[in-house]
Amino acid sequence: MDDIVRQAMAKWPNVPDCFGWLGLDARGQWFLRDEAAQARGTFAQSKGDLLQHEKLLAFIARNYACDAQGRWFFQNGPQRVYVELEETPIVWRLQPDGQVQAHTGVCAVPDACLVDEAGRVYLAAPLGLGLVHSQDVGLAADWLEQQRWPLENVLASSLAQRFGFVRSPAQPSA
Missing domain, CATH: 3.10.540 (duf1285 like fold)
Incomplete structure (x- = not known):
């Protein structure tokens, strides 16, 4: 900050x-x-x-x-x-040099990859859960073939509760 x-x-x-x-x-x-x-x-x-x-x-x-x-x-x-x-608090960009970077510019080392029922790819890291940018899904597939992360199938509807984020924060009642 x-x-x-x-x-x-x-x-x-x-x-x-x-x-x-x-x-x-x-x-x-x-x-x-x-x-x-x-x-x-x-x-x-x-x-x-x-x-x-x-x-x-x-x-x-x-x-x-x-x-x-x-x-x-x-x-x-x-x-x-x-x-x-819209989806997750982080959007990951995969770099050709192997780095994983949040939309905020922060680099992270993910420890798991998740794929939902619609084929969207997510990475879990200490920073939080993030959606892999749509332009980087091909690179994510290559890295999964190299067994870079464990892969898990998930339901998109379960992600917010499981990873502890709120998609639409509500203003508290007075």
Whole structure:
């Protein structure tokens, strides 16, 4: 987390959390969901506007984390912005040199590979469960043939509970 974010949190400790305004899709892209996008429905129904500003994306990546309830968030200064997830909190990119990198740029060493009923490929790592980017599934298949990770078949509906993440954090009731 950025020092400036820590300082802002200390200076303004009681800023209310934000829900519904930020989404992460299955390709590791961030979307801003303004009131109009939220009014049109869930993240799956109305993603909102694709964020493309490189410095903003880097700032989000550096300040992306998970709380004790499995809700992923972006710490935007003193305000915690909870993230709507299309699939998983992480989207993995497989690198030709053998590295596995999260959509945030963090490298990890996965310990298992999972495939769901629709053929989607996931990697489990200490950082968390992530979907393998659709462009990297061929490389994942090659690495599975090399027995790089153990393979397990799973139901997509079981992943959030099993790996402790929340796809759509709800604002707590007053």
